Ligand SMILES: [Ca+2]
Ligand SMILES: [Ca+2]
């Protein structure tokens with residue numbers, strides 16, 4: 001599968017993406033940049049659905065053995081990918097609602113999104129270009 005082949009080179013992006021899943025509650029330059037990258041259709045705004053799609057894509061990259069759960073067993077046995085995986089996995093822990101050390105797809109999708117929630121000032125589940133710009137301040 002393609003995602004396995006390109007997994008290692010793309011891991012830095014995955015880690016950054018994990019932060020932008022907007023588990024991060026602070027608007028760092030990095031988390032904002034990644035949030036913008038969730039704008040899949042390039043219209044300048046990030047919808048809730050676009051953010052969920054990004055979560056799924058990060059989840060699928062981390063679930064290397066395709067068993068529907070991200071857990072320590074998905075970690076590469078050795079090599080630089082291992083520490084990067086651990087870094088990404090650690091930043092996902094906030095999504096582990098039942099604290100069993102494994103992240104299911106539904107835990108991933110239902111994890112809080114404070115950055116998105118804070119930025120979406122009119123509450124329409126879309127971060128408009130204006131709301132995104134306001135987050136930078
Ligand atoms: Ca968009
Ligand atoms: Ca897995």
Ligand SMILES: [Ca+2]
Nearest residue numbers: 096098100102
């Ligand atoms: Ca769990």
